[in-house]
Amino acid sequence: MDRNFTFLNSISNISEEAFSEVKKISTFKKIEAGTQIVKLSDVPSKAYMLVSGIIRCYVITESGKEFNKSFYLPVSFAASLTALMKRKPSVFVFEALTDCKIYEIDYYKLMRLCDTNSNLKNLYTKVLEFLYVKYEKRLVESITLNATERYLQLKKEIPNVDELISQYQIASYLGITAVQLSRIRKKVS
Template sequence: MNPIIAFLNSFGNVSEDMFAELKEISVYKKIDSGEQIVKLQEVPTKLYILLSGVIRCYLSSESGKDYNKSFYLPISFVGSLTALIKNKPSSFVFETLTACEVYEVDYKKFMDLCKENSGVNTLYSKVLEVVYMKYENRLMDLIALDAKGRYLELRKQVPMVETLIPQYHIASYLGITPVQLSRIRRKLDSY
């Protein structure tokens, strides 16, 4: 089975016809490492299905320090959801950490398709539920876990995190310094 169809079917039943309609409003793209697919204060018009590679979502402070909010691995939906829904500038930057392959989906056409096709609308609702649950879990981790616990949770979610994502990005995501992350990793390795 096509891995994209299998991924979409994890949210609900996606027929071949529905997949064809979704593919019609999508464009396959290869993107180099270090490209910003959503820029800060840009009003986005696209959402993405990540087929290969790693993308990060981050916020920059006024002093220029980056704070990683999320990492996206294949196969997943990627996009500045609040900015897309509100048609407002994005508060976040989405940047490829590696070369990536994506389907770029026109958000307006996707929303039009949701109005026309109840199956696509149901799929969108299911995706939003999963996105919200991931957000809620991330918030719980930040509130309830110490740095070591957050790191262990990240390693559970992304088993090869050290080989996929640079240490300074991991540290930023965990809300700690790279030095603190090195100490945590050293302690874990000594067990």
């Protein structure tokens, strides 16, 4: 049995036929560390399923600072979803932090499949619900927790985050400087 079918099926039941339709609009790719699969101001047309490696999604402020919005670990979906939904340029960059294996999925073809296949429509809805829950949680954490607590929360979600992801990238995710993260690490250890 296909591992990816099992993964999708665990989110929402889909038929093997529906899975086979999705396969037809997907391309397996190996990408190198540093590759930007979604570039700044690109009008994207693809969503991604990450099966190995780590991807980060970041935004650049007017003053040129980078802030990581998300880290993606396998298996997960990564996409500049707002840009896809609105057919607008992406304000986010999606960049491989390590060599990665991904499936590139044509978002608009997927939406066409959803129009006629309620299995897939349900899957898409489930993914949207999952993302809603995820970002609502992040938002509440970013308002209610201080930087130390946010760091401990991240470590709870990704226990070996310190080995996987560099200090600068973690600090950028937490919304603090690398110097401050260093102080926090000293304090909590």
